[in-house]
Amino acid sequence: MSISDSRYRVAVLGATGLVGRTMIQVLEERNFPVSELVPLASSRSAGQTVRFKDREFVIAVPSSEIFRNVDIALFSAGATASREWAPVAAEAGAIVIDNSSAFRMEPGIPLVVPEVNPDAIFRVDGTPESIIANPNCSTIQMVVVLKPLHDRYRVKRVVVSTYQSVTGKGKAGRDALESELAGQVQDQFTHFHQIAFNAVPQIDVFTDNGYTKEEMKMVNETRKIMGDDAMAVSPTTVRIPVYGGHGESLNIEFENDFDIDEVRALLASSPGIILQDDPSARIYPMPLTSYERDEVFAGRIRRDFWNPKTLNMWIVADNLRKGAATNAVQIAEVIAARCSAGA
Numbered sequence: 001m002s003i004s005d006s007r008y009r010v011a012v013l014g015a016t017g018l019v020g021r022t023m024i025q026v027l028e029e030r031n032f033p034v035s036e037l038v039p040l041a042s043s044r045s046a047g048q049t050v051r052f053k054d055r056e057f058v059i060a061v062p063s064s065e066i067f068r069n070v071d072i073a074l075f076s077a078g079a080t081a082s083r084e085w086a087p088v089a090a091e092a093g094a095i096v097i098d099n100s101s102a103f104r105m106e107p108g109i110p111l112v113v114p115e116v117n118p119d120a121i122f123r124v125d126g127t128p129e130s131i132i133a134n135p136n137c138s139t140i141q142m143v144v145v146l147k148p149l150h151d152r153y154r155v156k157r158v159v160v161s162t163y164q165s166v167t168g169k170g171k172a173g174r175d176a177l178e179s180e181l182a183g184q185v186q187d188q189f190t191h192f193h194q195i196a197f198n199a200v201p202q203i204d205v206f207t208d209n210g211y212t213k214e215e216m217k218m219v220n221e222t223r224k225i226m227g228d229d230a231m232a233v234s235p236t237t238v239r240i241p242v243y244g245g246h247g248e249s250l251n252i253e254f255e256n257d258f259d260i261d262e263v264r265a266l267l268a269s270s271p272g273i274i275l276q277d278d279p280s281a282r283i284y285p286m287p288l289t290s291y292e293r294d295e296v297f298a299g300r301i302r303r304d305f306w307n308p309k310t311l312n313m314w315i316v317a318d319n320l321r322k323g324a325a326t327n328a329v330q331i332a333e334v335i336a337a338r339c340s341a342g343a
């Protein structure tokens with residue numbers, strides 16, 4: 001990609017998926033400078049079209065030829081497709097922003113949340129890395145609120161319990177809830193158990209240590225993004241039958257003492273956070289609050305009863321937006337801004 005480009009040929013791999021569709025919507029809403037949209041998906045969808053800025057674009061399957069004419073490739077088609085196509089796209093000259101788990105923990109591949117570590121996108125010579133990883137949705141919303149608090153009080157340990165939307169498992173996850181609510185009998189449960197009227201304390205498969213892969217993503221990705229291997233994260237991830245966003249109950253222990261009003265002011269003035277914290281008026285974030293919004297919403301802020309250096313908080317964000325599509329487009333925006341500044 002030439003650093004003097006001011007408009008970009010942007011591919012979206014996974015263009016028919018929940019995240020891919022949202023990426024296309026977010027590119028349009030934020031008026032990202034797209035000269036050509038290249039929607040890609042599997043052979044099941046090839047030939048279908050997607051709409052972007054009042055034009056129809058035909059969906060193709062990925063190939064090395066296609067990536068030769070792409071500047072920025074937003075990947076959202078799962079880890080297997082990313083492992084196959086990200087090196088091909090990077091080799092062809094595209095910058096890949098990958099939303100899957102394929103490369104997140106690979107040394108040398110930046111794992112980026114623009115509110116936290118935007119500089120990680122770039123090499124020492126100022127050019128962007130060719131593959132940049134987008135973190136897991138539950139991790140992204142948590143680190144957005146941890147960052148300003150860590151800078152001020154130093155976070156030692158976070159106990160987090162998640163309440164995650166069915167859309168976190170893509171089209172299949174959303175369809176499973178809808179068909180269960182419609183009374184259709186399932187051959188196999190997409191969420192391991194019935195999700196309608198239920199809560200399932202398992203997201204992804206269990207690892208040998210008794211934690212799920214989703215939980216281990218929160219442990220490992222948080223440390224990498226925050227650049228602090230000492231930060232302890234103790235997670236329990238739970239799927240619940242909602243749309244709109246993931247909720248997280250956070251219990252955050254700091255090294256230093258804090259003032260509750262200062263915490264509120266800090267969060268309210270930090271990028272990407274909206275404070276909704278007036279319990280007497282029943283104001284606090286909920287999944288529907290965050291639906292189709294790009295920010296992380298924070299509320300229910302109170303000091304822990306038993307440990308004065310510990311804070312309780314409730315946060316919510318739209319997992320398809322800040323948890324995936326918006327974060328990826330924001331990374332592309334940082335690259336575009338740096339490129340046009342250097343042009």
Ligand SMILES: NC(=O)c1ccc[n+]([C@@H]2O[C@H](COP(=O)([O-])OP(=O)(O)OC[C@H]3O[C@@H](n4cnc5c(N)ncnc54)[C@H](OP(=O)(O)O)[C@@H]3O)[C@@H](O)[C@H]2O)c1
Nearest residue numbers: 014016017018019041042045076077078100168170171324
């Ligand atoms: N949902 C979330 O909240 C969320 C949050 C963060 C990260 N992610 C990650 O984002 C990725 C996509 O998630 P999603 O929720 O959008 O899933 P989804 O709704 O199931 O969509 C999957 C997309 O990938 C495409 N695809 C699948 N296999 C492919 C292949 N071999 N070659 C090309 N395209 C292929 C599908 O195309 P067809 O329609 O043609 O099958 C579809 O466009 C996953 O890696 C997921 O872990 C999701």
